[in-house]
Amino acid sequence: MILASDIPLNLWLALPTAAAYALTALIGPRVAANMGHRLLSVPWALHGLGLVFALFAPQDGGLRFGFAPALSVTAWLMLTFYVLEQHWFPQLRTRWTLSIVGAAVVLLAAAFPGTALHTQTSPWLPLHLALGVASYGLFAAAVVHAWLMTRAEKNMRMGADSHVGLPLLTLERLTFRFVTAGFVLLTATLAAGWLFGDSLYGAQAAWRWDHKTVFSMLSWLTFAVLLVGRSRFGWRGRKAVRVLYIGTGLLLLGYAGSRFVLEVVLGRVT
Template sequence: MILASPSPLGVALGIATAAAYGLTAVTASRLNRSATQWLLGLAWLLHAATLACGLVGGQARFGFGPALSVTAWLVLTVYAIESRMYPALNVRRVLAGLGAVAVLLAVLFPGTLLHVSASPWLPLHLALGIASYGLFGAAVVHAGLMGHAEKQIRQASAPAGGVPLLTLERLTFRFVAGGFVLLTATLLAGFLFSEMLYGTSVRSWKWDHKTVFSLLAWVTFGVLLIGRARFGWRGRAATRVLYAGSVLLLLAYVGSRFVLEVVLHRGSA
């Protein structure tokens, strides 16, 4: 996703979205499931409207704030679909809190302007990368649920009717596999078509922090998938590798953009 320059309407929508997410997170423990879902659904719709507003008009910009915002919306979209198939999934409070933080960061740090000579294909390249963030984010959420379920089983306190542990594990690795495919496509596009995407030889493939962390994340997820397929990795060992790869991927773009935009006050997407 590439978002346009922030407008008063976009800022107002972002604040309203963060407030809706915050209200959901605060009241989730006191409201019934149906009411909480309605509140979260309203926040999700406001979030979608905020992102749509950012796509219309103005000069294109991007950064770590919008990247986190889009990632949070994608994870919530996955949850909305899955909650229909697995009603016992109960992470509404956590996701609402994360959504509020992500939207506020996008309002406070809307990103930097893209280079005027950037290719029209650059939005697709960035969209692939953010989509991989979303799938890996969904994998992390499911890994957290899996760890919580394992703990309940060991303590003999697992509630009846919960999502089976093997189902959570299968879903986790499906998201990892999907994210790995999109991350591979993103890296290949950057390697093969970097000059065309950014419209300048200055942005050709180079070994900067973003590249190094992205490749390290790619290797980590690849090892995880191979370990799962060949050696049957599961449980804590597998989730630790997943968390490590996710941290590396987060540092690759969001971390580097945070340093450039907030600490150094410079840089382009």
């Protein structure tokens, strides 16, 4: 028999958060827009509190991180940007499928909470990780807006209601603002890892050309090409969206993908 004391505390926090996300996804489309925004803020707040505990709980050895917490923080940041945008652009309609994404990553992070970072690493390492995950969140927000832009463009060509709430050009500007901001943070993250890898990770885990580094550099190059292509050659529409998707996929493989292989496939905790 499973006793309540046998259930990890992070799971106790994850279950009501996932349930709140699922309930929001179910009820949200049936209520007024203002009420829907308020509903979404409840699981979003619970998610944020859960992240603070999961990442910094002292009884679990301090700062913990891994592929699932990285995805959870990314989803929370993506929802944060989306919730804030709804205050600036009230006509932007809520995408309730994002609540399903939130519920999924919360449960995934509870099942795979990551590993405690070594005590010999630099106290600046959390800032380095925060920069990297913030870039993840910005690119995730860019992907969501690119998807909305593609859908709006397709519906406009078919003469149907776009069901987005924002003009196509506004969506495009927002998409590339997120891309630009994410590129700046990704550049800072890679530069810090290259210049200060010894002090951040220790001499045994400094900058080296492993799978994480290779995929991260490829993603950086892809986003650089995207921004140059838009600035110099006017890339937009499907071509720009495809390059964005490719760069984001490479970025996911860079950290989350490599950590998934280490933690789940190979069962390594280092």
